[in-house]
Amino acid sequence: MIAIDIIESSALTLMQKAAIEIPDDYLTGLKQAAAAEDGDLSSFVLQAMLENYEAAKEDRRAMCADTGVPRWFVKFGNDARIDGGPVALEAALRRATAKATHDVPLRPNRVHPLWRTDHNNNVGINAPEIEYTFEPGGDWIDLTTVHKGGLFGTDYRMLFPGDGIDGIKKFFLDTLIGFGKRGLACQPAIMGIGLGGSKDISMTLGKQAACLRVVGDENPDPKIAELEREFKELGNSIGMGAMGFVGKSMVVDCHIEVGYCHTGGLPMSVHAFCLSSRRATARIFADGRVEYRTDPNWFTPYMRRETVEWPMAEDRLEKSA
Amino acid sequence: MADGRRSLRKVRLSTKPDEASLRELAIGDVVYLDGVVYTGREGVYKRAIAEGHDLPVDLRDLSWVNFHCSPAASVNEDGSFNLNAVTGTASFRFSQWLERWFALSGAKIIMGKGGMESADYRRYFVPNGAIYLTTVGYGTGALLGRGIKRVAAAHWLEELGIAQAMWVLEVENFGPFIVESDLDGNSLFERENAKIEAGLDTVYEGTRPAILRRFGETDDRKDELI
Numbered sequence: 310m311i312a313i314d315i316i317e318s319s320a321l322t323l324m325q326k327a328a329i330e331i332p333d334d335y336l337t338g339l340k341q342a343a344a345a346e347d348g349d350l351s352s353f354v355l356q357a358m359l360e361n362y363e364a365a366k367e368d369r370r371a372m373c374a375d376t377g378v379p380r381w382f383v384k385f386g387n388d389a390r391i392d393g394g395p396v397a398l399e400a401a402l403r404r405a406t407a408k409a410t411h412d413v414p415l416r417p418n419r420v421h422p423l424w425r426t427d428h429n430n431n432v433g434i435n436a437p438e439i440e441y442t443f444e445p446g447g448d449w450i451d452l453t454t455v456h457k458g459g460l461f462g463t464d465y466r467m468l469f470p471g472d473g474i475d476g477i478k479k480f481f482l483d484t485l486i487g488f489g490k491r492g493l494a495c496q497p498a499i500m501g502i503g504l505g506g507s508k509d510i511s512m513t514l515g516k517q518a519a520c521l522r523v524v525g526d527e528n529p530d531p532k533i534a535e536l537e538r539e540f541k542e543l544g545n546s547i548g549m550g551a552m553g554f555v556g557k558s559m560v561v562d563c564h565i566e567v568g569y570c571h572t573g574g575l576p577m578s579v580h581a582f583c584l585s586s587r588r589a590t591a592r593i594f595a596d597g598r599v600e601y602r603t604d605p606n607w608f609t610p611y612m613r614r615e616t617v618e619w620p621m622a623e624d625r626l627e628k629s630a
Numbered sequence: 631m632a633d634g635r636r637s638l639r640k641v642r643l644s645t646k647p648d649e650a651s652l653r654e655l656a657i658g659d660v661v662y663l664d665g666v667v668y669t670g671r672e673g674v675y676k677r678a679i680a681e682g683h684d685l686p687v688d689l690r691d692l693s694w695v696n697f698h699c700s701p702a703a704s705v706n707e708d709g710s711f712n713l714n715a716v717t718g719t720a721s722f723r724f725s726q727w728l729e730r731w732f733a734l735s736g737a738k739i740i741m742g743k744g745g746m747e748s749a750d751y752r753r754y755f756v757p758n759g760a761i762y763l764t765t766v767g768y769g770t771g772a773l774l775g776r777g778i779k780r781v782a783a784a785h786w787l788e789e790l791g792i793a794q795a796m797w798v799l800e801v802e803n804f805g806p807f808i809v810e811s812d813l814d815g816n817s818l819f820e821r822e823n824a825k826i827e828a829g830l831d832t833v834y835e836g837t838r839p840a841i842l843r844r845f846g847e848t849d850d851r852k853d854e855l856i
Contacts, residue, residue: 328702349636350658350808350822357766357773357806365715365772374702374717374771414704414712417792427791429704460720469841479837486830487855491744491819493720495768548829552744552767554822584767 311450311595313392317401319591319599323454324379324409326589328371331362332603335499335561335586338524342497342558351556355497358551358584373585376415377456379406379431380438382521382607386447389595399439402452407432418459440513442612445621453590453605455520462494462581465512470575474536477504477577478543484579485544485559492552495583497561499524500544503578506568515578518564520588521607528565529613537563551584561586566608642803645695647738652761655809657818661763662805666693666782666798667741669700671719673794675727677786678734686785686796690736693798698724698742700793702771703781711781716799717769718743721762722856728754741807743768744819747856751815762811764818770806777804827851 343355365372381402391398407430410417417429419436431437464484468476481502488494501519503511527534541563550556570576592600611619638660643651645665655661668689677683698721703713721742728746731737732754740755741763755762765774778799785796810818830851839849 349638350818353638353660353808354766357770361767361770361773364776368714368772368776370714370772370775371702372715372772373767373769374700374715374775375719375769376702411704411712414702414714416700416702417704418700420791420793427793429792466840467842471841475837476840479834480840482834482837486851490823490854491856492768493744493855543833547833548826552764553819553826555825585769585771 311389311391311593312597313397313401315593315597315599316391316398316450316452317405319593320402320405320452320454321409321412322601323452323589323591324405324415325413326601327454327456327587328376328409328413328415329365329369330589331365331372332523332586332588334523334525334603336362338561339497339584342561346550346556346558348550348554348556350552350554351550351558354551354554355558371413371415372587374416375458376418377587378418378436378459379409379415379454379456382440382453382455382605384451384607385441385443386449387443387445388448389450390448391450402437402439403432406430406437415456442607444609445611445619448595449592451590451592451605453521453588453607456587457520458495458583462488462498462583463516463579465508465576465578467508468575468577469573472575477575478540480577481540481579482543482547486547486549488581489547489549489559490553494581495585496581497551497558498581498583499586500540500560500563501580501582502540502563502565504565504567505570505576507570508576510568511570511576512578514566514568515580517607518566519580519582521605522564523604524562526562526564529610533565533567537565540565645693645739645801647694649759652738652759652813655761655812657809657812657816657821659809660805661807661809662777662803663695663807664802664804665695666800667695667697667804668693668799669697669795669797671698671700671794672724673790674786674796675724675731677789679727679730685734687783687798689734694736694738696731696735696737696740698740701797703792703797705784705787705792711784713775713778713781713797715771715775716778717771717774718765720744722746725750725754732758732760739763741765744856745810745817748811748815748817748820751811751817755811756813756815759813761809761813763807764810766806766808773806774804777801823852823854
């Protein structure tokens with residue numbers, strides 16, 4: 310049984326880590342981009358960002374004061390049990406969100422869409438979002454928080470099989486260039502592309518591809534991995550860099566996730582996870598151990614399964630062996 | 631870093647600058663501010679302009695720098711503030727209020743994310759002798775946080791909430807910002823857009839318009855979303 314107070318305290322720590330500490334994988338990717346960048350203005354911007362990450366860590370300040378719309382991703386090991394159940398878990402995540410908003414502090418961005426009511430704590434109707442997935446085996450849960458800006462850099466479009474790869478490429482470029490001008494997308498970014506699924510799942514897959522996969526990670530399908538590399542190169546060949554200035558760093562990495570879709574359609578979404586790519590993960594075990602990391606490891610073979618059944622029996626056998 | 635890169639000119643500027651200091655600034659210069667700045671965005675504009683409430687403080691006396699910004703901040707039970715980082719928010723959404731805002735506030739510097747259309751600079755900024763500074767990144771929240779010496783006040787906190795309130799910040803070596811528009815209304819972003827547009831046809835080679843179009847859609851590479 311996983312204790313609820315450990316979930317809440319870990320969630321609070323995750324909120325602080327996400328807001329303050331740039332993940333190593335993104336930092337490494339950005340340093341490479343900065344080394345390759347030769348635009349005067351773009352280089353200045355990347356250098357300022359590298360200094361900013363250091364200042365945030367040294368002073369324990371939020372690296373970017375637009376701390377986005379904080380949200381949660383929870384992965385349940387199939388044998389995990391939580392004291393108080395899922396309702397207690399959700400209450401703990403809402404408490405941690407409110408407390409972190411005051412303590413870090415984060416910017417209280419969340420308001421009612423019509424009445425603009427602000428509870429000053431990033432909690433409200435359907436906020437923070439909590440998304441779930443499951444993993445065979447394991448008595449742990451993985452908690453991941455993501456602080457992603459909420460206004461620019463993302464778009465959705467219903468394409469069709471006849472649009473093909475060239476159509477996918479065009480919509481990717483349209484989104485990068487449209488939101489890249491003036492740096493609205495806060496590039497260079499981790500670009501996530503969702504292909505297929507239902508319309509809403511296309512958005513979800515793209516968002517998760519941007520926010521929950523680390524720089525350097527590749528899709529296990531070699532042909533999709535090839536597309537990821539091609540799209541990264543394409544984005545960096547636009548002639549645009551940070552803040553929309555002349556340069557060549559738009560994309561730190563590109564991740565594509567797919568879902569089976571309607572036979573007549575090819576829904577697509579594009580997402581930009583920004584210069585402050587904020588994510589932090591903790592694995593919480595039944596015995597009270599907590600392990601922090603920056604790779605959410607969200608997309609697993611189980612999550613990308615294609616078949617009707619998943620060989621649970623074999624999984625159990627391996628575990629007991 | 632490649633050696634061939636030109637380093638940008640860096641300037642310290644008062645938050646009540648005289649015209650000569652503003653005249654010296656060129657687009658692409660890097661600016662650090664000393665003095666007092668205040669935040670004001672749609673919440674402040676609506677309350678002061680649409681609803682006609684008197685400004686909570688004499689801005690002509692206090693500061694000539696309006697920052698389009700919400701801080702990452704919280705208020706303690708004793709009324710004191712925690713404010714560690716500030717980051718600009720996209721300014722193009724606020725152009726509808728600027729004509730009245732310049733008249734009310736006497737602002738000479740508008741700061742935020744991403745600038746505005748140069749048509750707005752010519753219409754509202756140039757006649758008021760004002761420039762636009764863009765934040766860098768975005769955003770250098772922690773570096774800007776280091777430049778804040780004290781939170782002097784948070785006006786309209788009850789009415790507008792933390793994100794939309796008017797925060798008054800005493801600052802020193804507060805930056806970096808980049809001059810996006812000078813006193814003549816030139817725009818750095820639009821200059822850069824024009825340079826990039828020249829190569830876009832090559833980038834798009836081999837692609838074609840989507841089968842299902844959208845109302846109002848264009849493939850004019852000069853277009854902006856703002």
